[in-house]
Amino acid sequence: MSPSKYPAKPQTFASSTAETWSGRFSEPVSEQVKIYTASVDFDQRLAFADIDGSLAHARMLAHVGVLSAADLQDIERGLAQIRVEIARGDFAWSIDLEDVHLNIEKRLTALVGDAGKRLHTGRSRNDQVATDIRLWLRDAIDHLLGQLRTLREAFIDQAEKYADTVMPGFTHLQVAQPVTFGHHLMAYEAMFARDAERLRDARHRVNRMPLGAAALAGTGYPLNREYAAKLLGFEAVCSNSLDAVSDRDFAIEFLATAALIMVHLSRLSEELVLWSSPRFGFIQVADRFCTGSSIMPQKKNPDVPELVRGKSGRVVGHLMALITLMKGQPLAYNKDNQEDKEPLFDTVDTLAATLSIVADLIANGLTAVPERMRAAALEGYATATDLADYLVRRGLPFRDAHEVVARVVREAEGRGMTLEALPLAVLQQFSPLIQEDVFKILTLEGSVASRNHTGGTAPEQVRKAVARVGLEATGKG
Numbered sequence: 487m488s489p490s491k492y493p494a495k496p497q498t499f500a501s502s503t504a505e506t507w508s509g510r511f512s513e514p515v516s517e518q519v520k521i522y523t524a525s526v527d528f529d530q531r532l533a534f535a536d537i538d539g540s541l542a543h544a545r546m547l548a549h550v551g552v553l554s555a556a557d558l559q560d561i562e563r564g565l566a567q568i569r570v571e572i573a574r575g576d577f578a579w580s581i582d583l584e585d586v587h588l589n590i591e592k593r594l595t596a597l598v599g600d601a602g603k604r605l606h607t608g609r610s611r612n613d614q615v616a617t618d619i620r621l622w623l624r625d626a627i628d629h630l631l632g633q634l635r636t637l638r639e640a641f642i643d644q645a646e647k648y649a650d651t652v653m654p655g656f657t658h659l660q661v662a663q664p665v666t667f668g669h670h671l672m673a674y675e676a677m678f679a680r681d682a683e684r685l686r687d688a689r690h691r692v693n694r695m696p697l698g699a700a701a702l703a704g705t706g707y708p709l710n711r712e713y714a715a716k717l718l719g720f721e722a723v724c725s726n727s728l729d730a731v732s733d734r735d736f737a738i739e740f741l742a743t744a745a746l747i748m749v750h751l752s753r754l755s756e757e758l759v760l761w762s763s764p765r766f767g768f769i770q771v772a773d774r775f776c777t778g779s780s781i782m783p784q785k786k787n788p789d790v791p792e793l794v795r796g797k798s799g800r801v802v803g804h805l806m807a808l809i810t811l812m813k814g815q816p817l818a819y820n821k822d823n824q825e826d827k828e829p830l831f832d833t834v835d836t837l838a839a840t841l842s843i844v845a846d847l848i849a850n851g852l853t854a855v856p857e858r859m860r861a862a863a864l865e866g867y868a869t870a871t872d873l874a875d876y877l878v879r880r881g882l883p884f885r886d887a888h889e890v891v892a893r894v895v896r897e898a899e900g901r902g903m904t905l906e907a908l909p910l911a912v913l914q915q916f917s918p919l920i921q922e923d924v925f926k927i928l929t930l931e932g933s934v935a936s937r938n939h940t941g942g943t944a945p946e947q948v949r950k951a952v953a954r955v956g957l958e959a960t961g962k963g
């Protein structure tokens with residue numbers, strides 16, 4: 487099939503049997519069309535969600551009297567066996583049966599006969615697949631929330647450890663004002679706390695049940711949708727059948743949140759790359775997160791953060807894929823929707839792997855080098871704003887103080903000195919308001935300690951922030 491001299495992606499499925507709807511058709515579907523339209527090679531990941539959904543549907547049908555108790559028993563027995571076969575890896579997936587739903591239904595019928603053929607009463611693959619994805623994604627979100635919690639705990643622990651460690655804070659990547667490393671780490675904790683909030687919020691809209699919408703219009707059977715929803719742990723049923731089968735907003739919202747999480751991880755990674763480079767030398771990343779170069783023996787490359795940065799592009803791409811997938815679709819279900827799965831699956835896989843490795847790196851692979859941070863903060867006249875504020879407290883308008891300090895900085899630069907090293911007499915040439923007590927505020931420690939309000943960088947505030955989010959995380963706050 488491939489014109490290339492390199493083989494195409496391997497085709498692992500046998501083909502033979504007729505399609506489920508073949509009665510309507512005068513010729514079988516071409517081999518090429520079959521391969522092009524099938525989804526079973528990737529949607530088999532939904533198998534257990536599909537079985538859970540089918541069980542709830544069958545139990546609901548029996549509950550309202552559409553299915554006999556005997557048929558329900560057969561279906562339960564058959565699905566239990568199929569679950570075991572899939573878990574063991576000896577379920578024979580077939581591309582002739584197109585997708586996960588038809589594969590499981592065919593096997594069920596082979597195992598239990600007519601009861602298997604009755605399972606699809608009052609249901610379509612359209613509401614079935616939408617239900618499966620929601621069940622699957624709900625589970626994935628719960629796992630990711632646990633991972634985000636672990637990552638936040640890593641930041642909290644490190645922030646506590648480095649609450650007093652002074653480093654330069656940057657704007658425009660120029661030294662701006664001294665901050666504490668603990669404060670900087672807690673900035674990331676704040677981002678991931680918002681991400682968890684977003685995920686929990688999106689989960690409510692994932693957690694609604696399409697089953698009962700059938701193909702698009704609902705069904706004539708006296709279904710009890712609320713009963714099935716309860717069995718599956720859904721918070722509500724989707725309120726409109728057309729919307730139920732065609733809505734993928736819930737997946738887009740999830741992907742948007744996932745993309746944002748990856749962007750946060752990517753920003754962090756960018757800083758880890760910078761900080762660990764010998765030019766900065768602010769941190770050391772444990773060797774097990776780095777690799778060497780195949781040609782330059784001296785190199786120690788921060789591959790993990792670099793790959794995290796790279797993989798963020800892939801997840802943002804998946805968001806674009808899914809949002810574009812939806813934009814031209816008329817109501818209700820269209821086959822386009824089959825393309826929703828791979829971006830979703832790959833996003834969850836990429837995000838889960840990334841959260842896991844970054845949490846490990848932050849908790850166990852990150853060591854600060856306080857001397858280097860301190861030296862960099864001293865180089866950049868980081869306490870210039872503190873000197874201006876000092877003059878303001880002595881009555882000078884802020885704009886004038888700004889001007890005075892700009893001239894002091896130029897003087898210090900000319901002498902190759904830090905601000906705190908300038909003799910008092912020299913400082914007083916720029917303003918008679920400057921007194922001996924100025925040296926307290928010109929130190930890095932004095933500067934950070936003075937920013938002692940909620941959200942400020944003072945060590946005391948870092949400890950308060952740590953205590954605050956620690957309480958939230960344990961549900962006591």
Ligand code: ARG
Pocket residue numbers: 525529585611612615819821823824825
């Ligand atoms: N494999 C399909 C999907 O992923 C299942 C639904 C198919 N429905 C249909 N009417 N062809 O969307």
